[in-house]
Amino acid sequence: MNRKSIAVDMDEVLADTFKKIVKTANDICNLSLSEVDVKGNRIWDFINKEQAKELRKAINTPGFFRDLEVIDSAVFAVKELSKHYDIYIATAAMEAPNSFHDKYEWLMEHFPFLDPRYFIFCGNKKVVHADYLIDDTVSQLDAFTGEGILFKANHNENTVTNHIQVDSWNEVLTLFSSLRVV
Structure with a gap:
């Protein structure tokens, strides 16, 4: 069978992954969002285009997912x-x-x-x-x-x-x- x-x-x-993305967004964008603050949304809804560009760059950095x-x-x-x-x-x-x-x-x-x-x-x-x-x-x-x-x-x-x-x-x-x- x-x-x-x-x-x-x-x-x-x-x-x-979400927990690390929120922490990284807070560090890069000088924010203080919690996972609860973002509940039901994506982190991208809380940042501007320039911040999103920097966050994508950080996420694509070797070691991020390790x-x-x-x-x-x-x-x-x-x-x-x-x-x-x-x-x-x-x-x-x-x-x-x-x-x-x-x-x-x-x-x-x-x-x-x-x-x-x-x-x-x-x-x-x-x-x-x-x-x-x-x-x-x-x-x-x-x-x-x-x-x-x-x-x-x-x-x-x-x-x-x-x-x-x-x-x-x-x-x-x-x-x-x-x-x-x-």
Whole structure:
């Protein structure tokens, strides 16, 4: 029997990129925003064009993605899912081309049980062919040809979508437990 496959986004699904982006924006733009202040929005809504240019430059600096915090329960949940599904990591690295090495090293450090040949560094996730995609960005889920699952993140807090929505990795495990045919 062929195993089904799950593609998992990295930023805001496995890694808490948002926390570092808010901190970096505060440092670069001399702001004092908290994650709560930005809830339901993107950081770009709070800065001007010049500040956005500097923030994008900082995000694309080698090393930015290397020390991100892991989202709660992500390692345990992905390890559990890997017992029943083929797991692919699909990250939109084209937005920050200097992130490739950092993201690869981060994944190898925190998810050493995954096969790096299943890491997909892409732009639009319509090129990813898996049964499921867990992502925090509705446009990526809309482009994907399989079943999309919206992972709740700070920026998509108020998003209305037809995709299945999950708030945590515990909810992901419950969902896939109910989908699995024994």
